[in-house]
Amino acid sequence: MLNTLIDGLLRGNVYALGAVGISLVFGVMNVVNFAQFSFFGLGAMLAWFFVAQEGLPFWLALPLVLVICGALGLVINISVVRPLAKFLPLAAMLSTYAVSQILDNVSQISFGAQFRVFPQVLPTSNFHIGNMRFGTSDVVMLSITAVVMVVMSLFLKYGKIGKAIRATAQDQEAALQMGIPVGLVQHVSFVIASSLGGLAGVFIALYIGVANPTSGLDIGLTAFVAATLGGLGSLVGGVIGGFVLGILEAFGIYFFGDTSREIIVFVILIVVLIVRPGGLMGKVPLISTEPLTGTFLGKGRPLRMPRWVWPAAFVVGGVVIPLVASDYVLTTGTQVLIYAIIAAGFTVTAGQSGVLALGQAGPIAIGAYTSALVTMNLHFSFWAALPVAGLSAAIIASVLASPIWGVKGHYISIATLGLGVAIVAIIQLLEPQGIYNIPVPQWFGTVLSTPIAYYLIDFGVLVITLLVMWRIRRSHLGRVISAVGSDEVAALASGVRGRNYKALAFAISAFFAGVGGSLLAHQYTYIDPTMFTMLMSLLVVTIVIMGGVSLPYGAVVGSIILIGAMELLRFTPELRIIAYGLVLILVVRFRPGGILVRNS
Amino acid sequence: MTDLLALDDVNVYYGPFHALRGNTLTVGEGEIVSLLGGNASGKSTTMKTILGLIKVKSGTVHFAGEDVTHASTRHRVKAGIASVPEARRVFPQMTVDENLMAGAYTRSDRAGIAEDLERMRDRFPRLAERRRQEAGTLSGGEQQMLAFARALMSRPKLICMDEPTMGLAPKLVDQVLDEIVRINKELGVAVLFVEQQAELALSIASRGYVLATGEIVLKGTSNELLHNPQIQEAYLGKATQA
Ligand SMILES: Nc1ncnc2c1ncn2[C@@H]1O[C@H](COP(=O)(O)OP(=O)(O)OP(=O)(O)O)[C@@H](O)[C@H]1O
Ligand SMILES: [Mg+2]
Numbered sequence: 136m137l138n139t140l141i142d143g144l145l146r147g148n149v150y151a152l153g154a155v156g157i158s159l160v161f162g163v164m165n166v167v168n169f170a171q172f173s174f175f176g177l178g179a180m181l182a183w184f185f186v187a188q189e190g191l192p193f194w195l196a197l198p199l200v201l202v203i204c205g206a207l208g209l210v211i212n213i214s215v216v217r218p219l220a221k222f223l224p225l226a227a228m229l230s231t232y233a234v235s236q237i238l239d240n241v242s243q244i245s246f247g248a249q250f251r252v253f254p255q256v257l258p259t260s261n262f263h264i265g266n267m268r269f270g271t272s273d274v275v276m277l278s279i280t281a282v283v284m285v286v287m288s289l290f291l292k293y294g295k296i297g298k299a300i301r302a303t304a305q306d307q308e309a310a311l312q313m314g315i316p317v318g319l320v321q322h323v324s325f326v327i328a329s330s331l332g333g334l335a336g337v338f339i340a341l342y343i344g345v346a347n348p349t350s351g352l353d354i355g356l357t358a359f360v361a362a363t364l365g366g367l368g369s370l371v372g373g374v375i376g377g378f379v380l381g382i383l384e385a386f387g388i389y390f391f392g393d394t395s396r397e398i399i400v401f402v403i404l405i406v407v408l409i410v411r412p413g414g415l416m417g418k419v420p421l422i423s424t425e426p427l428t429g430t431f432l433g434k435g436r437p438l439r440m441p442r443w444v445w446p447a448a449f450v451v452g453g454v455v456i457p458l459v460a461s462d463y464v465l466t467t468g469t470q471v472l473i474y475a476i477i478a479a480g481f482t483v484t485a486g487q488s489g490v491l492a493l494g495q496a497g498p499i500a501i502g503a504y505t506s507a508l509v510t511m512n513l514h515f516s517f518w519a520a521l522p523v524a525g526l527s528a529a530i531i532a533s534v535l536a537s538p539i540w541g542v543k544g545h546y547i548s549i550a551t552l553g554l555g556v557a558i559v560a561i562i563q564l565l566e567p568q569g570i571y572n573i574p575v576p577q578w579f580g581t582v583l584s585t586p587i588a589y590y591l592i593d594f595g596v597l598v599i600t601l602l603v604m605w606r607i608r609r610s611h612l613g614r615v616i617s618a619v620g621s622d623e624v625a626a627l628a629s630g631v632r633g634r635n636y637k638a639l640a641f642a643i644s645a646f647f648a649g650v651g652g653s654l655l656a657h658q659y660t661y662i663d664p665t666m667f668t669m670l671m672s673l674l675v676v677t678i679v680i681m682g683g684v685s686l687p688y689g690a691v692v693g694s695i696i697l698i699g700a701m702e703l704l705r706f707t708p709e710l711r712i713i714a715y716g717l718v719l720i721l722v723v724r725f726r727p728g729g730i731l732v733r734n735s
Numbered sequence: 736m737t738d739l740l741a742l743d744d745v746n747v748y749y750g751p752f753h754a755l756r757g758n759t760l761t762v763g764e765g766e767i768v769s770l771l772g773g774n775a776s777g778k779s780t781t782m783k784t785i786l787g788l789i790k791v792k793s794g795t796v797h798f799a800g801e802d803v804t805h806a807s808t809r810h811r812v813k814a815g816i817a818s819v820p821e822a823r824r825v826f827p828q829m830t831v832d833e834n835l836m837a838g839a840y841t842r843s844d845r846a847g848i849a850e851d852l853e854r855m856r857d858r859f860p861r862l863a864e865r866r867r868q869e870a871g872t873l874s875g876g877e878q879q880m881l882a883f884a885r886a887l888m889s890r891p892k893l894i895c896m897d898e899p900t901m902g903l904a905p906k907l908v909d910q911v912l913d914e915i916v917r918i919n920k921e922l923g924v925a926v927l928f929v930e931q932q933a934e935l936a937l938s939i940a941s942r943g944y945v946l947a948t949g950e951i952v953l954k955g956t957s958n959e960l961l962h963n964p965q966i967q968e969a970y971l972g973k974a975t976q977a
Contacts, residue, residue, distance in 0.1 A: 298829075298836065302829065306824050306827075312818040314840055314841040314889065316809055
C-alpha cells in the first residue's frame with residue numbers, strides 16, 4: 136500500500152509538472168497546447184541520447200534538455216501557435232495537435248522507434264522504511280519538483296514578467312491596455328511550459344527506466360486531465376491535480392491492473408467535467424463556445440462544381456478505375472474509399488454540429504470488433520454485420536459520450552479524444568489478443584476476396600453514404616443541427632436543446648465510422664487494438680478539414696490526397712504522419728474552409 | 736492651443752465591416768471631452784483605435800505631436816495615454832496593490848512609482864484600506880476607483896475611459912463624474928470619456944462628439960450640443976433611420 140502511494144507520488148510528480156505547463160499556457164493564450172505533450176517523449180529521448188549515447192553526466196544532460204525543449208517551444212510558438220491564437224483558440228489547438236504528431240515522428244526518425252533503456256544514474260531502491268522502498272533517484276526527483284514549484288511561485292508573485300503573466304491570464308485585454316507586452320509574456324510562458332515538459336520527460340525516463348519517442352501524447356493527455364482536475368489555468372490546481380491524479384491512478388492500477396490506466400483517467404476526466412467543470416481550484420472556465428461552423432472552418436463558399444462532375448466521378452470511380460487499375464492501385468483505392476466513408480460521415484459532427492471530435496478511432500474500432508464477433512460467433516453474413524457494426528458503434532459511442540455534450544470548446548474535443556483512447560483501452564481489456572480469420576464477404580456462395588471485389592463493395596457503400604449525407608443535410612433535422620453548430624446560444628434561445636442535436640450528430644458519424652471499421656475488419660481479416668490509434672483519429676480529422684468540414688464530397692477529395700497520393704508516392708509511415716501534420720497546419724492557417732472552399 | 740490627441744480622417748474596419756468612417760477628433764491638453772452615441776455606434780472602437788488595440792486602415796493618429804498611427808499600445812502608454820477599460824476590467828485575482836503596479840508596468844523609475852503608489856493611497860483612502868484584498872472582491876464603485884488609480888499610475892497626459900459609469904447606482908455615477916473632474920483639475924490630465932447619458936456627460940465635459948453608425952455626426956462645445964435640437968435624436972441613433 137505504502138509503495139503504491141510512493142508510486143502515485145512519482146507519477147503525480149510528472150503529471151504536476153505537465154499540468155502546470157499546460158495551465159500556464161492555457162492561462163495566457165487560451166490554447167490547449169498539444170505540442171507540449173510531445174516534450175514528455177522528447178525530454179525522455181534527449182536525456183537518453185545525452186546520457187546513454189554521448190556519455191554526458193546526468194547533471195549536465197538535465198539543463199541541456201531543458202534548454203533544448205525551451206528553445207523548441209519558442210520556435211513552435213512563433214511559427215505555429217501565435218499566428219493562429221489571434222484567430223481562434225480551436226484553430227491553434229488543432230495545429231498544436233499536428234505539431235505534436237510531427238515532433239513525435241521527427242523524434243522517432245532521429246532516435247529510432249524502439250524503447251531505449253535509460254541507464255540508472257541514481258540508486259532507485261537504497262532506502263527502506265518499514266515496508267517502504269525508495270531510492271535517491273525518487274528523492275531527487277521530488278525535491279527538484281519542489282524547488283521548481285517554489286521558484287515558479289516566487290517568480291509569479293514578485294517577478295516583473297511573472298506579474299505580467301498573471302495579469303495576462305486574468306484579463307488579456309486589460310493587460311494589453313496597461314502596456315503589458317502580452318506577446319513576450321506568451322513566449323516566456325511557452326518556453327517555461329516546454330522546459331517543464333522536458334523535465335517531466337526526463338523524470339519519466341528516470342522513473343520507468345526506458346524512453347520512447349511516442350509516449351508523450353499519452354502522458355500529456357493524462358497531464359491535461361490533471362490540469363482539468365486541479366482547475367485549468369490555476370497553477371496551484373495543476374500541482375494538486377497532478378498529485379491527486381497520480382495517486383488515484385497508482386491505486387487504480389494496483390487494484391485493476393495496468394490496462395485499466397486509460398480508462399481510469401478518462402473516467403476521472405468525465406467525472407470532473409460533470410461534477411465540477413472548473414476543477415478543484417478553479418472557477419467554472421470561461422471558454423466560450425467556438426463552433427467550427429460559421430466561425431472559422433466553415434467560412435467561405437464552396438467552389439462551384441459543374442453538374443457533370445458527379446456522374447463523371449461516378450463513372451471514373453465505379454467503372455473506369457475497376458476496369459483499368461492494377462491490384463495495387465485497387466487495394467490502395469479500398470483504403471481511400473473506406474476513409475472517405477468514415478470522413479464523409481464525420482462531416483455532420485465536425486461541420487454541421489460544430490463539434491471537433493478527436494477520437495473517431497473509437498467508433499471505428501467498435502464497428503470492426505462488432506462485425507468480427509457477430510460474423511464469427513453468431514454466424515451473421517457480412518452484409519448483415521455491416522449495418523449492425525454501424526448501429527453498435529453509434530449506440531456504444533453515444534452512450535459513452537453522453538456525459539460530454541454539456542461541456543464546451545476545448546473540453547469537448549479533449550473529452551472525445553479521451554473517449555477514443557478509452558474505447559480502445561476497453562477493447563484491449565476485453566480482447567487483448569486480436570482477432571484472426573475474420574470471414575471475407577460472400578455473395579451467394581462466391582467468395583469476394585479479390586481487390587476488385589473489395590473495391591466495388593467499398594465504392595457502393597461510399598455512394599450510399601454520400602446520398603444519405605446529402606439527404607440529411609437537406610432535411611429539417613440537418614438544418615437544425617447546422618443551426619446548433621453555427622450559433623448554439625441562438626439555437627437555445629429558440630428552444631432547441633443543442634446538446635441533444637450534437638449527440639445525434641455524433642451518433643450519425645459514429646454509425647459511418649462503425650461501417651468503415653467493419654469494412655476494414657473484413658478486408659484485413661485480422662484486427663487488434665493497436666490498429667486504432669490516435670493517429671487514425673487525426674487522419675479522419677485531417678481529411679475532413681482538408682476537404683472542408685461541412686462538405687461530404689470534400690471528404691472524398693481529402694481521402695484521395697491524404698491516403699491515395701501518399702500511398703502511391705510510397706511515403707514511409709513516419710513521413711506520412713509528418714505530411715498529415717503539415718497539411719493540417721497549412722490548411723488551417725491559409726485555407727481554413729478546406730481546399731474546395733474559397734476564403735471569404 | 737496645440738492638440739494633445741488628434742485623429743485625422745480615421746477609417747477602421749472589422750473584416751469587411753466599416754466601423755469608423757473618416758472620423759476626425761481632437762482632445763486639447765487638460766481638456767475633458769465626451770464621446771456620445773447609441774449602441775454599436777463605434778464608441779469603444781474609437782477608444783481602442785486611440786490605444787492602438789485596432790489597426791487603422793487609413794488616416795492618422797497623433798499624440799503629443801508624435802505620429803503614433805502605427806505605434807504599439809505599449810509605446811502609446813509610455814507616451815502618456817492611459818486607459819480605463821470598458822467594464823473596468825481590474826485583474827480580479829490580484830491584490831489592489833498589484834493592480835496599481837500593473838498600471839505602472841511601462842515605467843522603470845522605482846522611486847517615482849513608489850511615490851505615486853503613496854499618492855494613490857492618499858487620493859483613494861478606500862483602496863489604501865484594502866491594499867492586500869483581491870480586486871475581484873471589491874464593490875463595483877471601488878473597482879471603478881481602482882481602475883482610475885491604475886490608469887493614473889502610468890503618469891498619463893490623457894486617460895481614455897470607456898463608459899466609466901456603466902452598471903453603477905445613480906449615486907455612484909455622480910461620484911465617478913466628480914472624480915473625473917477632480918483628476919482633471921488637480922492633475923491636469925486630459926480625459927476622453929464615453930458616456931451613455933448625454934446630459935450627464937456634457938455637464939462635466941467642455942466639448943463633445945456624437946457618433947452614429949461609425950460616423951461623427953455632430954460635434955461642438957457642451958453648450959452647443961445641449962441646445963442642439965438634433966442631439967436627442969442623434970444620440971438615440973434615430974437620425975440614421977430617418
Ligand atoms: N471585434 C469585432 N469584430 C467585428 N465587429 C465588431 C468588433 N467589435 C465591434 N464590432 C462592431 O463594430 C460596431 C461598433 O462597435 P463598438 O463596440 O465600437 O460600439 P459602441 O458604440 O461601443 O457600442 P456600445 O454602446 O454597445 O458599447 C458594432 O456594430 C459592433 O458589432
Ligand atoms: Mg462600447
